[in-house]
Amino acid sequence: MSKLKYEVGHKEEEGPKAPQPEDKGIVAQVDEIIEKALESSATDLHVEPGPGETRVRMRVDGALHQVATFPSQIHGKLANRFKILGAMDITKNRIAQSGFFKVQLEGQRAECSTYVLPSILGEKITVNIQYKRGFELNLEHLGYFPEILKGFKDALAKPHGLVLVVGPPGSGRTTTAYAALRLLNSPQKACGTFEAVNKYELPGVVQGKPSFQGDFTFVDGVKALMDSSPDVAYVGELQDPEVARLVIQGAFSKRIVIARMAAHDAANALVTLMDMGVQPFLLTAAVNAVLAQRLVRRLCDHCKEGYAPPEQVINEIGYRMPANAQFFRGRGCAACGGTGYLQHLGLFELLTLNEKINETLVARKSQGEVREVAAQAGMVPLKRDGVNKAVMGYTSIEEVLNAL
Numbered sequence: 063m064s065k066l067k068y069e070v071g072h073k074e075e076e077g078p079k080a081p082q083p084e085d086k087g088i089v090a091q092v093d094e095i096i097e098k099a100l101e102s103s104a105t106d107l108h109v110e111p112g113p114g115e116t117r118v119r120m121r122v123d124g125a126l127h128q129v130a131t132f133p134s135q136i137h138g139k140l141a142n143r144f145k146i147l148g149a150m151d152i153t154k155n156r157i158a159q160s161g162f163f164k165v166q167l168e169g170q171r172a173e174c175s176t177y178v179l180p181s182i183l184g185e186k187i188t189v190n191i192q193y194k195r196g197f198e199l200n201l202e203h204l205g206y207f208p209e210i211l212k213g214f215k216d217a218l219a220k221p222h223g224l225v226l227v228v229g230p231p232g233s234g235r236t237t238t239a240y241a242a243l244r245l246l247n248s249p250q251k252a253c254g255t256f257e258a259v260n261k262y263e264l265p266g267v268v269q270g271k272p273s274f275q276g277d278f279t280f281v282d283g284v285k286a287l288m289d290s291s292p293d294v295a296y297v298g299e300l301q302d303p304e305v306a307r308l309v310i311q312g313a314f315s316k317r318i319v320i321a322r323m324a325a326h327d328a329a330n331a332l333v334t335l336m337d338m339g340v341q342p343f344l345l346t347a348a349v350n351a352v353l354a355q356r357l358v359r360r361l362c363d364h365c366k367e368g369y370a371p372p373e374q375v376i377n378e379i380g381y382r383m384p385a386n387a388q389f390f391r392g393r394g395c396a397a398c399g400g401t402g403y404l405q406h407l408g409l410f411e412l413l414t415l416n417e418k419i420n421e422t423l424v425a426r427k428s429q430g431e432v433r434e435v436a437a438q439a440g441m442v443p444l445k446r447d448g449v450n451k452a453v454m455g456y457t458s459i460e461e462v463l464n465a466l
């Protein structure tokens with residue numbers, strides 16, 4: 063008996079034909095695959111038809127693992143089961159389709175976007191899984207040095223303005239943004255978010271997302287969010303000129319706007335916004351601070367040891383290190399599954415706007431110059447933050463260099 067509980071999608075009873083007795087086995091097997099995916103916090107699931115067999119793989123911590131194979135003869139039935147779950151048309155198997163279902167496993171809730179790709183050997187099924195999680199981290203848990211944490215909190219404490227959280231995908235930006243929202247959220251404030259996917263749930267915060275059907279777009283949502291007079295607004299992706307315009311405009315009202323953005327570092331984010339058509343004088347007036355970040359693995363405390371990295375690694379650091387600088391690595395033990403790492407840590411760079419930086423932006427100077435002026439004003443670059451954390455033994459120097 064499966065422990066899964068399906069909430070929406072799953073239009074079995076309306077399907078064109080009642081399930082055949084032998085299909086019961088398929089239902090149980092697909093349930094088993096989904097259960098395994100949820101138990102291992104997989105982010106996506108791939109059911110791929112092959113010449114001899116169908117393989118099922120899932121992505122856990124960024125890497126794909128094969129979890130099952132099935133004889134090719136039942137591939138069509140497996141695919142149909144996923145299509146039924148996603149409320150798709152099982153009478154059609156030569157067209158691309160997409161669907162959606164919600165599922166629960168022992169209190170863990172997940173939303174599954176499901177896609178069908180017709181291939182020469184049959185339909186490939188992809189399920190993207192989004193977990194609905196409460197959010198309980200404080201900013202203090204994310205690994206800031208005190209000066210950066212204070213600067214970031216100061217930027218959030220201003221009566222209005224834009225605070226950007228930037229980095230590549232997978233750099234922990236959503237976690238930072240939610241920790242910031244959690245800090246600002248209170249019964250006296252109206253807080254709202256608009257995101258492509260709602261990774262976390264935060265009680266007291268109104269969280270929106272675009273419709274799956276595409277009739278309520280991201281831009282529609284950001285506009286509606288700003289119109290709803292929030293004191294604190296979070297925009298999940300600042301990716302195009304229209305969203306940039308809404309976010310900048312929104313930050314001039316008496317509210318804090320937090321926005322997540324894809325950018326290499328803080329200076330890159332500011333210049334990218336100007337490339338999107340944001341006027342420099344609006345940018346400098348709206349932005350309180352830009353926090354750039356990366357996520358690295360934290361060294362396992364149980365098996366951490368000092369070591370001297372190879373010369374080539376030291377050269378790659380690019381900073382002159384004191385001769386006695388110590389670095390660390392994880393030997394690997396039972397506690398960390400032999401990897402030497404346990405949990406994660408953020409690397410951060412905080413650019414707080416000041417008059418000098420504003421002048422550089424208004425003069426439309428290069429990213430390099432913006433970076434330079436920010437460093438003169440005391441900004442510790444991401445790489446330096448990482449090297450400092452490596453020297454203190456929080457992570458390895460290799461992990462820092464890989465992340466940048």
Ligand SMILES: [Zn+2]
Nearest residue numbers: 362365395398
């Ligand atoms: Zn260990």
